[in-house]
Structure formats: C-alpha cells, structure tokens
Amino acid sequence: MTHDHIFKMTRRGLLYAVLIISSLIMAFPLLFGAAGSIASSNDYARTPWFPIPYHPSFLNYYLALGGTNTIQSGNTVKHVSALDTPSGDVPRWALNTLLRAGWYIIIPAISAVMAGYVFAKMHFRGRDGVFVYLLSSMMLPGIVYLVPTFVMMARFPLAGGNSILGQGGSGFINQWPALLITGLVNVYFIFMFRQTLLGIPIDFEEAARVDGANTLQCIFEIYLPMLMPTITVLIIFQFVAIWNDYMWPLFVSAGNPYIYTISLGFQYLSAAGNALKGLPASTTDYPFTFALATVSIAPLILLFFIMQRYFVEGVQGFAIKG
Amino acid sequence: MIDATAHDVSTMHPSEALSPRERFKRWRYRNRQALEGWGILTPILVYYSIFFLFPVVSVLYLSFTRWSGLSGAPVWVGLENFHKLLTVPTYTQVIGNTILFAVSILIIQTVLAFFVALLLNAKIRGRGLYRAAWYIPTLTSAAIMAQVASVFIAPSDGVIMTIRAQQGLPPIIFYTQVDLMRLVIIIYSVWRGVGGPMILYLAALQGIHPEFYEAAQVDGATGPQLLRYITLPLVMPMTIFVLITGIIGTAQIFESVMFLSKGGPANLTNVLLLEIYQDAFSNMSIGLASAEAVLLGVGLLAFSLFNIRIMTRGRVGE
Structure with missing residues (x-):
C-alpha cells in the first residue's frame, strides 16, 4: 500500500464516520422516543441517556389509541380509557x-389545475392582470392576515347564531367550516401547474377539440393525466402541511375536542399517561407521551419512505423548475 | 387555436342584418376563450378577494385601532400601536428576539445544510438512509416534536436532569437561564429546519458538471480551492434562494418557543408570532396583534418580493 492509498482509505473512513454519527444525532430524538414508547416506566427511568426496553410492551400504544386499562388500588377496581x-x-x-387533508388536496388541486390551464393555454384580455393579482398573495405570509381571518370566522354572517351582520353568536369558531374554508386557492400550486402546462404542446388539445371535446374535457381528460407528477407533489405537500398544521386549528378549534386534529390534540392527552396507568398524579409518564408522539408522526415517516423520490423531487422542483 | 371557418363572421359585412339571437351567438363564439376563462377565474377571484384581499385590508385597518374583538367597534388610534411596538421595552424585546432567532437559525441551518449536502454528494453507500435521517425531522409536527424535546429539559424529571442527578452533578434549571433557553430553541429549530435546504443544496451540487473539477485539478487546484472557487460560486443562486425562502420561514418561529420556553424567562425568548397569539386571544388586543402582524409582513416584504421574482423568472440553482 502506498501512502496515497492509506490517505484515501482514512479519508473515506472519516467520511463514513462523520455521516453515520451525524445521522444518528439527527435521528436521536426520534429513536429515543420510539425506544421509550415501548419501555415500561421502570425501564425508562433506569437508563436516562437512552431508554432500553428490557420489558418491551405496546401498552402505551394501546392506551394512546383508546384502549381500556384496569387499575386496581386497594379494593377498588377502575377501568380507564383515553x-x-x-x-x-x-x-x-x-x-x-x-x-x-383530503379536502385540502382535492379542492386546491381542482382550482389550481383549472386556473393553471387558463393562465397557460387561454388568451384573452385581463388574463395577465388577474395573474399578477393572484401572485400578490405571495407578498405576505399567511400569518399576517391570520387574526382578521379569525375575526371573519367568528363574525361570519348567519353562522353559529350570528345575525346577518355577524353579531351575537360565535360564527364558525369551534366548528368544522372554520377548519375547511380558508386557503382553498393556492397560488403556488396555480403557478406550478401553469409552468408544467406551458411545457406541454397544444397539439394534444387541438386533436381532442377536432373530436368535439370541450374545455373541461380537455383539462380533465387530456391534461390531467399528464399532470400526475405535479399532482403527486401537491398531494404529498398538502398532506404533510395539513397533518402538521397547528396554529390555525389552535385558533379556531381549541374549544371543541370533537374537531381536534392530531397536531392540536396531542397536547391535551400527552400528560395523561399517569392517570391511564394508575401512577401518582404528581409524575409525568413520558413513555406514554412518546407512544402518542410516535403514533402522531409515524404516518408521515412511512409516507416519506414509500414516496422518497417524490419528496426529494418536490422540494427541488419548487426551486429548480419553479 | 382552432378556428372553424364555417362560423367565421369576420368576412361578413357589418350592415348585414342579423337577428339579436344570432348576433349574440356569434359574439359568444368569437369570445369563447374569454368567456370560459372568466368562467373559471371568477369563482377563484371572488374566493381570493374574500379570503385574501379582505383580511389584508382589515389587518391594515385594525393595526391603527384599539379593539377587544369581543364587542363594540374598533376605535381609531392612529399610530399608537406601532409607537408602542417600537418604543415599549416589552415589545422591542420581542422584535429583537425574533430577529435574533430568525437570523441565527437561518445562518446555522444554511451552513450546516451546505456541508451535509457536500458529504452526501460524495460517492457513498446508503445515501438514501443518511438523507432520510437529515430530512425526516422536517416532516415531523413542529408542535409535537417541541413537546417531545421539552422532555429533555424538564426541570425535575427531564432527561438531562436525571443524568446529572445520577452523576451527582448540581441540577441545571433551563427555564430560568435565558442563554440556555435560547440555545435549546435554536438547536431544536435547526434540527427541524436543516432538511429542506440540505435537499436543495444536494440538487445544486448534483447539477455541477464534473468537468469543472477535472479541469481545475489538472491545473493543480487543491480541495479547499475547489470549494472556494468552483463549488461556492456555482451554488450561489441556490444559496440566495435558500436564504430568502429561509428567512421568511425562520421569522415565523412559533411552536418551538410556545412549547419549549413559553417566551420566558421574563419575556426574553418571546417572539412575534407568540406575542400575536397572546395579544389576540389572551389580552384581547386585536389592534395590537394586527400591528404586530403588519410589522412582520413589512419586515419580510422585500424578501417576499425577491422570492416572487426568483419564482417568476424561474430556474434557480442551475
């Protein structure tokens, strides 16, 4: 072996060491939570730096998903469930x-595909003005107008006991419509579909028109199949965004547990492990918290591993294909 | 576009008599694209005006008023809210904290993302797995993972406290030490934020032709020189994109502060979004919350405009 060889081998070894250690650090909170979630409360307390499940059990998952626990204290037997x-x-x-998530995939997808078609394939006066008007929403992050949007939900005319002037009741607050009515037109997606459609030649549409297809048929039967990669990206991004959406559900639904979403509900249950397991009220049962967290974030991690290619291409597509 | 010549009326003499019905049909045919286009755009425009334009105009108006949001009408107070935000120490502290967090998180996560992308761009086995480890935190719920992270720093039975207790070390009370709390929030935010820019840098690096490096190596360039004179300039457009989209995101830091420090100790880690939430819902000061939102929007306006320009010009990072 030459010096050069040894130098190269060391460098590769170092590269792998850095990659593996840094990846483990990044994964540490998730691994810690996953291991802690199947540990018994005693196991968890034994090795604080990383919970080793000597007695692995899915009790925490069972309880997090609503399973019933039987707690015996003295002569009394209690059945508790989340x-x-x-x-x-x-x-x-x-x-x-x-x-x-389904709603926020279907409606924005339909509106964005149709609007994208108009901006890419139709020509009439006023079109570009509308496009600029829509693009202007990107000047401001949604948070800027969140408070008036909340007030609008609360003062929505004729909703939730409100008068026609929006007075007297609580509007859509703590009701489903508040979780479904905003953000249905997404300018990013309109732009994305417009860009994709600009790259598709008009020939397909012309051939269909000769065969008597109307505009809607052209959009949904000719172009839609060709837009599937972009739609997949939309589905993934909307799913992740809605699954993790916290602030808006907190604003408009914190008073109604029946319409909680996962990200919002978590905080109301995460500290209930001690009660569900019959532990003293003064303690916090972290293994239960970890099981609940794992249940809440696992769907997205699974989705990522199944559709990794689309995640990566989607993120990059925003920047590169624009 | 296709034009059925049979219906083409342009050659017809205008004075030729036509029934109104026939004239309408021809007008409709001539303007069919505009009619269909407006047919599709009108519902979108109406919706957009209700749920974007109206709230934006409202937030501007409300920022000049005092209003509890519960009853009565907003009372016009001119610039009082903005004056308060820019002079009262409680609020200037919040603005300062937001800038501190936004900038430090942005810089750390961008630099880290670049170097991780460099490592992942090397010829390595199992790239997908390392990439997953670095990207998955981005996919987790900010609210839930912040609550999980708070388990590590909890005062009596938290992970770090338990380890110190076992080693016989004195406890650290995170919640009372502002520098530690800031550090925890920054580390958590970088952990969640580094994945996106990392993926973007990886794409930019993969777009660099190997010939650039080969040519430079022939000329005797060393590793650091390749980095300095080839890699960095070529990923510059991506760096600009990552920084501009990044600052818009990091300035909106919320969940981590809400669950890790609740803005404490003594308001020293409080940020604008948390202050908006508290003012709107706990303090019933819709006017002040609106002014804070407007301030955030104005602060980010230049970046947002630049972002639109990058997007409409297309093709970043090539």
Missing part, C-alpha cells in the same frame, strides 16, 4: 385530520 373524555380521542383526531 376515550373517557373527548379530549383523548386519537382515532377521531386522526380521522378528522385525514378528512381535512
């Missing part, structure tokens, strides 16, 4: 979040 109160209903929150 489902005893509405602010512990993880399956319902998951369903709520899925419904909301």
